[in-house]
Amino acid sequence: MHRLSLVVPMHDEEDNVLPLTTQVQAAMAASPWPWQLILVDDGSRDRTAERIREAVASSPRHVAAVILRRNFGQTAAMQAGIDAASGSVIATMDGDLQNNPHDIVRMVRRLLDEDLDLLVGWRRDRKDGFWLRRLPSMLANRLIAAVTGVRLHDYGCSLKVYRTSVLREVRLYGEMHRFIPTWMATVTDPARIREEEVSHFPRIHGRSKYGLSRTFKVLLDLLAMYFFVRFRASPGHFFGRIGLACGFAGMGALGWLAWRKLGEGEAIASRPLLLLGILLVVIGVQFVCTGIVTEMLARIYFEAGAARTYLVRETLGGVGDATPGGNPLPSRMERR
Incomplete structure (x- = not known):
């Protein structure tokens, strides 16, 4: 019944x-x-x-x-x-x-x-x-x-x-x-x-x-x-895509600036692209690491019933x- x-x-x-x-x-x-x-x-x-x-x-x-x-x-x-x-x-x-x-x-x-x-x-x-x-x-x-x-x-x-x-x-x-x-x-x-x-x-x-x-x-x-x-089963793929996109963009910018510095002798310290490249690399690392950890902890927290x-x-x-x-x-x- x-x-x-x-x-x-x-x-x-x-x-x-x-x-x-x-x-x-x-x-x-x-x-x-x-x-x-x-x-x-x-x-x-x-x-x-x-x-x-x-x-x-x-x-x-x-x-x-x-x-x-x-x-x-x-x-x-x-x-x-x-x-x-x-x-x-x-x-x-x-x-x-x-x-x-x-x-x-x-x-x-x-x-x-x-x-x-x-x-x-x-x-x-x-x-x-x-x-x-x-x-x-x-x-x-x-x-x-x-x-x-x-x-x-x-x-x-x-x-x-x-x-x-x-x-x-x-x-x-x-x-x-x-x-x-x-x-x-x-x-x-x-x-x-x-x-x-x-x-x-x-x-x-x-x-x-x-x-x-x-x-x-x-x-x-x-x-x-x-x-x-x-x-759900692989959250690293979601944050990893964003992190890798930002990281590769940042490394590409830094690589181009390095070529300009070493090959052309151009001064790059005052160029905004240098700061942008560094920032993109840092953001990429944060997305890959911090994002995965925090989202997984939040999901485990709710699914385990710890969150009321x-x-x-x-x-x-x-x-x-x-x-x-x-x-x-x-x-x-x-x-x-």
Whole structure:
């Protein structure tokens, strides 16, 4: 029997907590699997945490919660929920009521029937503003697909279903929740990653946390993503190319100046090219040595689990089975 954990990170969504919980419970009534809903409060400044506590108190068998100490960002909140999940299948969605919980059972069933590792939601009929949300998202989706090679229509859709055993091989940090399909492709066959059309609704309560400012974060994260996908096993090749290019350019400049000095007797001490050549050689050495060491240490730091991208204040509630007479789904969460 498979078990399902639904992870929902939330930040300043006080008006959406209880309606979301009600919708999920109604949708999961059709679930043949034991399920749990994990609400993660990402340091909200409104009454989101209080509403989450009410949701847990009203349905402790099915609803659990992770309350973070402060706002760590959506990626860290999502990772906190994933760490707390105990199901063999994990589904994630936004807490703004724009995703439809009734899509989850269908997506989980397809994931299991087709033996997939990840099923990504595709908001084909998206109910967001064109200039501030849909256009930047369309451009970002095409850019990410071109750079990473994983062809999907909607990287930004939070409604995704994962096989837990594969998702555990990926550690999320920074703003990397947008690139989960690409990270998953580094630990599983891309053929086991598919997408499915899902419903999308306009936001009713609260304020969107997305805008043009996130475009710059996406670009920076995309560069990091490109590096780890292409040079994960051999990062020295990436920095080595830059270092060798700078080093050879610098040595070429110094060699030409040496020929001018020795062959022509020309004074070169005051020539800017001398300083530029020396600088390029130094930069090349730094790229080859320092760059490799620091990037490898950073990657080892995160993959070893030494880096904690979130801190938990408290955990609440238990989990259970939606089917009549079912056994409770044991929780892996502990009070910290």
